[in-house]
Amino acid sequence: MVALQAVLVKLGVPDVLLSLQEAKGANDLYLAMLSVAALQASFAGVVVVFGLSTQPQAFRNLRVKAGPALVDNWMSISYSGFSSAGCALIAALANMMKYGQLAPWFFEVSVLFCVHGVVRLLWFLKQLIKVVRDVDSKEAQKESERR
Numbered sequence: 001m002v003a004l005q006a007v008l009v010k011l012g013v014p015d016v017l018l019s020l021q022e023a024k025g026a027n028d029l030y031l032a033m034l035s036v037a038a039l040q041a042s043f044a045g046v047v048v049v050f051g052l053s054t055q056p057q058a059f060r061n062l063r064v065k066a067g068p069a070l071v072d073n074w075m076s077i078s079y080s081g082f083s084s085a086g087c088a089l090i091a092a093l094a095n096m097m098k099y100g101q102l103a104p105w106f107f108e109v110s111v112l113f114c115v116h117g118v119v120r121l122l123w124f125l126k127q128l129i130k131v132v133r134d135v136d137s138k139e140a141q142k143e144s145e146r147r
């Protein structure tokens with residue numbers, strides 16, 4: 001997406017990031033994005049710990065069955081937050097060090113990393129909640145059969 005925008009700018013399409021480059025409060029926006037990315041990375045950590053913590057047999061089965069794909073998903077949601085935070089930090093530093101023309105591009109990449117991570121994170125959390133729901137419903141069924 002960023003590459004497409006760069007090509008369009010080279011072809012003469014107006015650069016929508018130019019106004020951000022010249023804005024007085026741009027650094028505030030870049031630093032705000034840094035905090036959003038940090039929140040996303042920390043929430044990813046919470047979800048990973050939730051999936052790794054000692055849980056019912058269903059969680060152990062999930063971890064064994066999914067194997068490397070599960071590890072890749074856990075790492076992806078963590079990496080995206082840190083990558084987003086890094087890009088936001090680079091945007092803020094570039095803007096302060098008079099490389100303001102680069103800052104909006106790093107900001108845009110930061111937003112894309114963060115959105116990608118949040119979408120994957122919410123999907124993954126939903127899957128973990130489904131596992132818990134299934135375990136709870138099986139336990140409730142066993143309880144009702146005992147009565």
